[in-house]
Amino acid sequence: MIVELGSNAVVTGLLLGGIYAVASLGLTIAFGLLQVPNVAHPTFIVLGAYCAYFGNLLGLDPVVASLIFAPLFYLGGMVFYQAYFVCFERRGRGNTLQSFTFFFGVALVLQVALILAVGVDLRSVTAPYIGKSLSLGIITMPYRLIVPFVAGSVVGLGLWLFLTRTHTGLAIRAVAHDDKALRIVALNPASIKRHAFGIAMMTAALAGAALIVVNPVDPFIGGEYIGRTFAIVVLAGMGSVPGTLVAAVIIGLMESLVITFVGATWAPGVAFTALLVTLAIRPSGIFGIAR
């Protein structure tokens, strides 16, 4: 019995970690690499969830629907960053209390827009795999968790390859270290950041699909994920995509084991306990480097 419970807890934790990872990747880029304190990211994920919902109403699988909306999120992210750049970064007020407040305001405005557009009722999607599970011996894995995990893993891998194997990806990582130095090689840091932010928004579309496959959503649910996603990004080491995947899996595993063997009430404390302990030992995060 213990073996079955423990094995399933581990597998469920891995799957949950994958979902947390896809929710945090956008913040890894925006906050970790670009130092843009985008606390509105979870609300953009909720927007992505609603896009997946409407695609599902038209008969599309929610993950497929999110892929269709992803380019729009990319373009929207670029426009949004440009506005932020003009209002804050160009005036030397990036990553300040004012910019934090700006993103809180964006989150609230977006939430109200969603309320006005779609109402306050919970929305959920239907798909052939929701409510079914895959059994491998004593392990049972709900497809509702597998599909977002696979999607998140693919996104994470794709993002890591992009950031490490392409010129644009390397430029994005470079701008996180020293945006002034980038000018020496005739690259415009603002332009690089614009593309990076667009990519961050694109991941929000995919994360939204993952979210609504797992659970119904309403316009207010973004607030549930702010703490966890920021904890994962900081725990990972700012800007580290592999770190984000590892940190998310660690938190997912710890939560799942705590829920199964200690009590679910303790689970929300897991993310922040892990964060505090890690930062006490290694302030730059698991994969971070001191700057």
Added chain:
Amino acid sequence: MRPITRRTFTKGAVAAASALAAPAIIDAAEKPIRIGFSIAQTGGIAAGGKSGLTALELWRGDVNAAGGLLGRPVEFVVYDDQSQPNTVPAIYAKLLDIDKVDLLLSPYGTNLTAVVMPTIKQRNRFVIAQMEIGQNDNLKHDKFFEIAPWGPNPGSNWCRGYFDLAKRQGYKSFAIISSDAEFSANAAHAGEKIAAEYGMKLVSNQHYPPNSVDFSGILRNVNAAAPDFVFVASYPVESAAMVHGISEIGIADSIQMFGGAIVGIQYAQQLESLGSALNGITNYDTFVVAPSMNFPGIDKFLERYRPLAESKGVDPLGHFLPPFFYAGGQLIEASVKAVGALDEAKMAQWLHNNTVNTIVGPIKFGPDGNWAENRLVYAQYRDVKDKDLEQFRHPGKQIILQPEALATGKLVAPYKKARA
């Protein structure tokens, strides 16, 4: 020029005074009766709040179309409390001291009503409470009247029907799964006490944080404990995950009955999306389409409510909350008309001593301001099809098992068989 006599002067003075007073008299007669309250129009419980508000607006329209109350139109002074208890005290201070409303309704739900009841008691105001549980159990305010059919001492008794049903079936052991939120925790605690009264054994008691997405560990633990029945107290977001979890993980053969206080599966959106996954669950509801609940006026209300709800993007089925919010308006209407004045003391006394016929049936109040009898129904979902909301508008999908007076069938057990 003729001198002005006393008679002439007096006539002139009276005429002048009447002319000056006439607008005030006319104003008083036309001055609307203002009913003040806050309700969740945004935030986590906005779905319920907005559907309730829609029903109240329907009642207001009906009353005004019939000439108002005491010849005066009814007006709402309503604020959005954003589902946040910390907004409620300031809102009600404004309603009482600045807006100076004539009558009060409570916010929607226990968590928000709890913060305002002490003020209402202190100010000795008449209040129609809207779907809260147990907030008057200790305060014992004599001008408090609850619209929900929880029955007497709801804080400790509202879920008794589920355990009465289990007792009738002869079940001896049970498990609790509850969310760490006030409503769910209170329900779980109440259920535990009732079960102890009935000599039932608690074999598993698990809590989880609100908005949890995965219940596989919890459900496995419950299966391992092998109870006769499971009492669940959950909120909408996690309720869906719980129901999916049963389909994904499976349920032990020993479990005869599953459900109780699952909030959320009463709403149209969840009924439609969960569909056949609901089959077999035995859960509380306030209103079910069934021959035993065909009260006068309910059909007409639902017929008018539904298109309005769809246009506002709120629950289009309208079973769970809206009829009771409308009935709350009917309670005000009946008491004001019976007393013939906006006298809160006399209105309260009248309501304590009389039965009011509403669209949710006759309502008689006990001394604590709750319904004199618990009329919460426990119904088992049967033959529910996927993606078909229309099926719930006809009898047969929710079989009432409790209370016995309203029952339309018998429990199908074990739960696994009822799910098939």
